[in-house]
Structures are given as C-alpha cells and as structure tokens.
Amino acid sequence: MRLLDTLHRDNRQLLLKLVVVVALMLGFGYALVPLYKHICEALGINVLSLSERQGLTAKSDATGNGQIDYSRTITVEFDTNARGPWDFKPEVRHMTVHPGELKQVMYEFRNKQDRTMAAQAIPSYAPMQASAHFNKLECFCFNEYTLQPGETKQWPVVFVIDPKLPKDVKTVTLSYTFFEVAGKGGVRVGQASKGQAL
Structure with missing residues (x-):
C-alpha cells in the first residue's frame, strides 16, 4: 500500500x-x-513611427493644429539600403524643414532583374529619440510590392516632424532598407508557362 x-x-x-x-x-x-x-523601441530597431502606431489620430493632430515652429530648422536626411540587384533611391538626399511643416519626398524603385520580384521596405530613424516625433502620414513601408522585370515605380513619403522634438536634435535621418520577400515572385522571363503570370 x-x-x-x-x-x-x-x-x-x-x-x-x-x-x-x-x-x-x-x-x-x-x-x-x-x-x-x-x-x-529601446534599441531603435524597426520601430513604427508614432503615426503608424496611432493611425488617423496622429494624422488629424499633425495636419489640424497648424503649429509650425518657424524659429527652428531641422535637416532631414534620406538614406536607402537595397538588399539585392535593384535600384532604390530618394529624389533628394536631404531637405530642411520646420517642425510642424508638412513635407513630401518621392522614392524610386527599379527592378533590374529579369524576373518578377516581391519586396518591401522597413524604416529606421537616427537619432533614436526622433522616431517618436517623425510622423509619416503616407508611406510605402511595411507593404509588399510586386515589380515586373525592368519595372520602375515611385512612392511618396509624406511626413511632419513634431515640434516637441528635443531642441538639441538638428538632424534626423530616415533610413529605409528594401529587401526581397522570400518565395514571392521569382519566375524568370521566358521560364513562365502559359498558365503562370509574371
């Protein structure tokens, strides 16, 4: 027992x-x-900007208050990194903005390969504390795009820098890394059968 x-x-x-x-x-x-x-957020890696976290609330706040700080200027640098054989670049490498001012920059992407590809971009910011104050109202980041061989596309980024950005920050860098989405695309020209779309 x-x-x-x-x-x-x-x-x-x-x-x-x-x-x-x-x-x-x-x-x-x-x-x-x-x-x-x-x-x-603590390391500043692949963080979503404030507008991406708050959606339309940030958009209405950024465009509705009309508070532009003309006493300050901030240099915004645009950096691109392409992980693959394609071209990816902004129309300008930098611009000077006032906090609260609505601005737009265009980015161009060209697929230089002989096959269809799917890709997407991830943003990052420097310095790290700028990420909470860099509000993107329109952005191509985090969406997947399919480009045909040789196809070129342009996408806008519409943004506003919050006037609450610390006054010691004079330069903000918006950097995009554009990379191919694995397993999506990948049919070479001339290899697709009649039933496959490129």
Missing part, C-alpha cells in the same frame, strides 16, 4: 509541476509581443 500511495503522491506532484510549466510557457508566449516591442 505504501508503494501505491507513494506513486500516487509522486504522480500528483509531477502533474502539478507540468501544469505550472505549461502556465509559465503560455504566459511567456503572451508576453513575447509586448516584450519585443519594448526592446525594439
């Missing part, structure tokens, strides 16, 4: 431990998303 009681007790303890482990794993799984966001 003692052996049977000991086995029942051991099984209950093991079951309790397994339930605790499962509960901890579920809690950790749910905590991963906010934890990832906080780490990215």
Whole structure:
C-alpha cells in the first residue's frame, strides 16, 4: 500500500509541476509581443513611427493644429539600403524643414532583374529619440510590392516632424532598407508557362 500511495503522491506532484510549466510557457508566449516591442523601441530597431502606431489620430493632430515652429530648422536626411540587384533611391538626399511643416519626398524603385520580384521596405530613424516625433502620414513601408522585370515605380513619403522634438536634435535621418520577400515572385522571363503570370 505504501508503494501505491507513494506513486500516487509522486504522480500528483509531477502533474502539478507540468501544469505550472505549461502556465509559465503560455504566459511567456503572451508576453513575447509586448516584450519585443519594448526592446525594439529601446534599441531603435524597426520601430513604427508614432503615426503608424496611432493611425488617423496622429494624422488629424499633425495636419489640424497648424503649429509650425518657424524659429527652428531641422535637416532631414534620406538614406536607402537595397538588399539585392535593384535600384532604390530618394529624389533628394536631404531637405530642411520646420517642425510642424508638412513635407513630401518621392522614392524610386527599379527592378533590374529579369524576373518578377516581391519586396518591401522597413524604416529606421537616427537619432533614436526622433522616431517618436517623425510622423509619416503616407508611406510605402511595411507593404509588399510586386515589380515586373525592368519595372520602375515611385512612392511618396509624406511626413511632419513634431515640434516637441528635443531642441538639441538638428538632424534626423530616415533610413529605409528594401529587401526581397522570400518565395514571392521569382519566375524568370521566358521560364513562365502559359498558365503562370509574371
């Protein structure tokens, strides 16, 4: 009997431990998303701008208040990185803006390959504290685009820099990394069958 009681007790303890482990794993799984966001914000990696997090609220605030700080100018630099054999560049490399002023810059992308490709861009900002004050009202980032061989497309970025940007920040760099989305596109010219679309 003692052996049977000991086995029942051991099984209950093991079951309790397994339930605790499962509960901890579920809690950790749910905590991963906010934890990832906080780490990215702290390090300035692939963070969404304030307007992308708040959607239309930021758009109405940025365009509705009409508060342009003419006493300050900020140089905005536009940097592009293309991970692949294609051209990706802004129409201008930098511009001078007043905080609160609505501005637009065009970006051009050209697929130099002989195959259809799908790609997308991820923005980053420097200095890190500028990311919360760089409000993009229109942007091509985080959307996938399919380009045919030799096709060229242009996309606008409409933005406003919040006047609450710290006064010691004189230059803000908006950098885009444009990379191919794996497994989407990839049919070479002349290799597509009649049923395949390029």
